[in-house]
Amino acid sequence: MVFSSILFLFIFLPAVLAVYFLVPKSWKNVVLLIFSLVFYAWGEPVYIILMLFSAAFNYVMGIDIDRKRLDPKAARNSLLLTVLVNLFLLGFFKYSGFLIDTVNQIFHSSIPYKELALPIGISFYTFQTLSYILDVYWGKVKVQKNLISFSLYITMFPQLIAGPIVRYADIEPQLKERRVTLAGFGLGTEFFIKGLAKKVLLANNLGMVYTTVQGMEIGSFSVLTAWVGIIAYTLQIYFDFSGYSDMAIGLGRMFGFQFMKNFDYPYISRGITEFWRRWHISLGSWFREYVYIPLGGNRVSVPRHIFNIMLVWMLTGLWHGASWNFVVWGLYYGVLLLFEKYVLAKCFDRLPGWAVRIYTLLLIVIGWVFFSNTVLSDAVGYLGNMFGVTTGGLADSTGLYLLKTNLLLIVIGMISCAPWLYNQFKRLLRRAPWAAVAVNIVLWLLCVAYLVYETYNPFLYFRF
Incomplete structure (x- = not known):
């Protein structure tokens, strides 16, 4: 089940909202947990067992690590076991086929394996459980002893399958106490409609352009066709993923949760370094906090810093997918970030803003x-x-x-990649709130009309 579907919009979401607001406060987490499990099991009922195991295992191990706090060696051993089990599950379902294929290619062998369907959202909820376990071990958060609350943190449907990656430290108070106001619910609805419009009206239509070009034989089409196709994809992946993140943030607000912003107009960046501060913010934050800084960050020698950057970006590439193109994509950005830091940093200050932005966009397009x-x-x-x-x-x-x-469509997409259009909407909201409501209603109706009559509704980040 995806957010941009008639089933979700007119059956699942109204049902969960109705039950959630009817039950007393003490039952709200239970209701959200039940509906989250239904949401996940709708498409992959078998893998609900994997998710429940992950929640139960990490719940027990978190308590175990906290209990062994006075014995550092025992606590470290429990941490190591927990991390290894989580990474094994992620690796088995996501990377085992890739690893066997690589071995077969290198050694010209023919090791057989059964290709498994990737559990939806496994990369996201694995990183969430790891952040919790590590924060408990480091003493940054208190251990969660309420199984319902912890399971809800792992399975919460608004951000389960596409993020943002929510750290337990950020959401812990909200699991205990949260309040839904009319203004907050309205803001959540606005975020959801904005994200739905990005996904349905822009990403889906742009995706059809790139699908057309990608279906052609390499070398059979012109330079113009290639650029039209990849520009369409560049816009599609932004509106697809940021749209889904906006919908997740909006849904969270409807239930009283506040998730972190995941995108901040990345295509207006001045440099690749800034781009990655604006793109998939929750993933970048996770790797910085749990991999880059523990490795020493930039407070090390230059060779070690280069190693840290390249390792982090190789892992970032692998997180996105189990194939060599993602590894190359991650290393490509690692090289660019190092080049900017050690070679281009001073040059940027002397160049006009438009030149730096064109340089940035060109490299981003090549990366896609x-x-x-x-x-x-x-x-x-x-x-x-x-x-x-x-x-x-x-x-x-x-x-x-x-x-x-x-x-x-491409021009509208380009304009929508900058904050100008949304800033105009916010001004309209302040000056003429009813006009802003009308804009949201029109966008909602256009999205519903599209979903009723069109069948092309992919979601690129489902594979992660």
């Missing part, structure tokens, strides 16, 4: 080529198309047609 093509040779071939190395000319009828029929 590796991200979107799971076969590495296809990514290299697509880059060749973009820069005229392996191509069917500078322009062709396909590229001109795609540009002509989607130019308005």
Whole structure:
């Protein structure tokens, strides 16, 4: 079940809201937990067992680590066991096939394996459990002894399958005490509609453009076609993922939770370093707190700092998917970040803002080529198309047609990547609140109409 579906919008969400606000305060966590399990089991009933095991195991181990606090060695051993079990589950379901394929390719062997369906959201809830366990071990949070509250933290449906990755330290007080106000509920509804419009009206339509181009044989289309396709994908993945994050944040507000912002207009960044402060903020924060800083961060020698950065970004790439294109994509950003820090940092201050932004966007677009093509040779071939190395000319009828029929959509997408449009809406909300309500109603109706009549409704981050 996805947020951008008629089933969720008109059956599941109204049902959970009705029950949630009817039951007394002491039952609200139970209601959210039950509905969260139903939400997850709707598409993958078998993997609900895996999620329940993860919640129960980490609940017990958190208490065990806290109990052994006065015996550092015993506590460390419990921590190590807990981390290994969590990483084993993630690795078995997400990376075992990739590992066996790699071994078969290197040693020309034929080790058989059964390809398993990836449990939806496993990367997200595994990182949430790890953040909890590590924070308990470090003494940053108190251990959670209420199984219902802990299970809700792991399974909460608004942010279960696509984040943001919620740290236990940020949500602990809200699991105990939270309040839903009319203003908060209204703000949550506005966030949800904004995210739904991003996903349904922009991401889905832009996705059809890139799907068309990606379905062509490498080298058979022009430079123009290649650029139209990858620009459409660049916009699609932003509106797809940030739209889902906005919907998650909005749903959280409806139930009294406040989740962290996950995107902050990343395509207006001045440099790759700033881009990663604005893109998938919760993931970047997680790797910084639980991998980069424990490794020593930047308070080490230059060679060690380079190692830390490259390791973190290799893991970031692998987190996104079990194939070499994601590894290359992660290392690509690691190299760019190091290059900016040690070579370009001083140059940026002397360059005009527009030049730095064009440089940034060009590198981001190239990065999405590796991200979107799971076969590495296809990514290299697509880059060749973009820069005229392996191509069917500078322009062709396909590229001109795609540009002509989607130019308005692409322009609207580009404008929506900057804060200007949303700032105008906020001004309208202050000056004429009823007009702002009307805008939200129109967006809602357009989204529903699209979902009723269209069948193309993918979600890119389901595979993570």
